[in-house]
Amino acid sequence: MSELSSDAPAILIVEDEPDLLELLRYNLVREGYRVQVADTGEEGLRLARAAAPDLMLLDLMLPAMDGLEVCKAIKSRDRTSRTAIIMLTAKGEEADIVRGLEAGADDYITKPFSPRVLLARINSVLRRRQEEQGSGSPRTIEAASLTIDPERHEVLAQGKPVPLTATEFRLLVVLATRPGRVFTRQQLIEAVHEGYAAVTDRSVDVQVVALRKKLGSVGNNIETVRGVGYRYKEAHATVES
The missing domain is CATH 3.40.50.2300 (Response regulator)
Known part of the structure; x- marks a missing residue:
């Protein structure tokens, strides 16, 4: 109704x-x-x-x-x-x-x-x-064999489409748009869920594992920084509008 x-x-x-x-x-x-x-x-x-x-x-x-x-x-x-x-x-x-x-x-x-x-x-x-x-979103994000289209909610890893959940997609966007920057688990929770979701550090680890698995060899670009958090491998990333 x-x-x-x-x-x-x-x-x-x-x-x-x-x-x-x-x-x-x-x-x-x-x-x-x-x-x-x-x-x-x-x-x-x-x-x-x-x-x-x-x-x-x-x-x-x-x-x-x-x-x-x-x-x-x-x-x-x-x-x-x-x-x-x-x-x-x-x-x-x-x-x-x-x-x-x-x-x-x-x-x-x-x-x-x-x-x-x-x-x-x-x-x-x-x-x-x-x-x-929204129209203000970047058209494509490219970083180390990865292409992300935020408007279409599409991800290509080495040219092949990768189906992601909405949460996995946002997590990947946060990491890939700032290659080389280390994010703590709490920073990722706040960036992806705006601080509202009742999630834990462990859930971030689970999502990263799932991302790596779905991305295949490209997933190796998501690096663990022991005792701190995660970063996307630094490369000459570009954002096209």
Whole structure:
């Protein structure tokens, strides 16, 4: 059930707790968002594929098809791959955070949470999404056998396309646009998630491992600086507008 004007950002809520679902819907409609709701993973996936919303609030612990399965399915299709996803869950363990981010989630918030905090997270994720798609973004970034097109959300490693999650893509952009600079894990968390995501140093390590694996031999350009963090191997990187 859609709400409000057609030019407002569209948000799909997938949550099986009726009271929380209604609270989320009420607050988001009041903030001016168009809202659809679903109480199962299967229904959420169907609505997402039909409407390609700007953002999903996706409960991790859903009956039958859980949030991780839904997230992976959303990110695997071209039509919905750029839909931002914020995972909602009662679990706060590091393993659950990492699993959500590995599945392609853009952010992660644990229950209970205040509506103000959730709205701040939503605004942050949508703002990042707009900036990545905005006309002010660099057209291509080239660094050591790597080509990144932020507008198209495409990565080529030695000329071959590399599919990345939204989080992996932002992490790679941060590193590759500043080759030679060492980033601490906390700096990467802040750059990629604007300080909001409940992520840990360990989750950054997991994302770097995933990036290296997907990039193949080009992944060796992401260097570990022991006791500090990571950097992209210094080369004559260029940014074309």
